[in-house]
Amino acid sequence: MKIIFKCTSELLGRIHMDLRRPHAFAHERVGFIAAGLTAAGDDVLILSRDYRPVEDADYLRDHTVGAMMGPEAIRKALQWALCSRVALFHVHTHGGRGLPGFSGVDVRENAKFVPDFFKVAPQCVHGAVVLSADAARGQVWLGRREQYRHIDEFSMVGIPMRKWRTT
Numbered sequence: 335m336k337i338i339f340k341c342t343s344e345l346l347g348r349i350h351m352d353l354r355r356p357h358a359f360a361h362e363r364v365g366f367i368a369a370g371l372t373a374a375g376d377d378v379l380i381l382s383r384d385y386r387p388v389e390d391a392d393y394l395r396d397h398t399v400g401a402m403m404g405p406e407a408i409r410k411a412l413q414w415a416l417c418s419r420v421a422l423f424h425v426h427t428h429g430g431r432g433l434p435g436f437s438g439v440d441v442r443e444n445a446k447f448v449p450d451f452f453k454v455a456p457q458c459v460h461g462a463v464v465l466s467a468d469a470a471r472g473q474v475w476l477g478r479r480e481q482y483r484h485i486d487e488f489s490m491v492g493i494p495m496r497k498w499r500t501t
Contacts, residue, residue, distance in 0.1 A: 336486045337474055339423075339463070341367075341382040343492025350465065352387045353427045360393045362400035362427070366411050368420040371458060378459065380421060380474070380485070386414065399439055401426065408447055412454050421458035422451050423472070427465040434466040436473065444473055445482070452478035461485070 341349075345367075353363045365387040372379045392407035415422045424444065428434045436444070444462040451460040452475070461474035461482065472485030 336377045337380070337483060338377060338487045338489065339369075339380045339382070339470070339472055339485045340489045340491055343490050345382055345385060346490055349385050349425060350427070350467075352385070353425070353465070357390060357393060357401070359395055360401040364388050364401050364403060364424065364426040366414065367423040367425050367463065368414065368418060369423060371421055378474075378476075380423075380459065382423075383420065385425075386410075399443075408450070412451065415451050415458070415460075416454035419455060419457065421455070422460050423474075424448065424462040425465065429466065431467050431469075433469045434464045434471055436462070436464055436471065440464065441473075448473075448475055448482075449478045 349365065349367070352365060355363055357363060365385055367382050368384040370381045370383055372381065388403055388407045392404050392410070394402040394404045396402035411422055414420070440462070448460050448462055451458070456478070459474050459476050461472055463470055463472040470488045472488070473482040474485055475482050
């Protein structure tokens with residue numbers, strides 16, 4: 335099974351622009367991508383649809399990490415998944431160019447909250463994405479009790495169209 339994540343160039347541009355905004359105390363911004371799903375043979379296609387940033391008031395002061403979402407940020411994301419019946423992907427950037435990687439903190443924290451999205455949208459897959467200026471890497475959970483898998487391929491749809499592997 336191959337897992338492919340697609341995003342329009344317009345949406346990806348909006349996400350990058352938002353994640354570059356400064357915050358009063360957090361060192362980085364985070365948000366959520368809503369996506370639809372389809373299957374093509376054995377492949378799973380994740381089709382990004384929309385983006386919502388974590389609101390300024392929903393960050394917690396925590397100097398041990400670049401950004402820490404509070405419970406209200408998670409509640410709003412869960413509400414979005416429930417009402418819109420969408421797959422949700424937590425997103426942030428590590429900046430720079432080239433293939434980014436999840437930090438140990440990212441892996442630990444993603445494993446704590448991403449599986450909770452199955453409580454409200456069990457029909458979807460959910461995950462997390464980390465961006466650089468020109469690439470991405472992702473984790474996806476196919477079920478609440480399953481281990482995450484890596485997203486195999488990212489495609490930016492638009493002009494120009496770009497595709498990059500994640501390994």
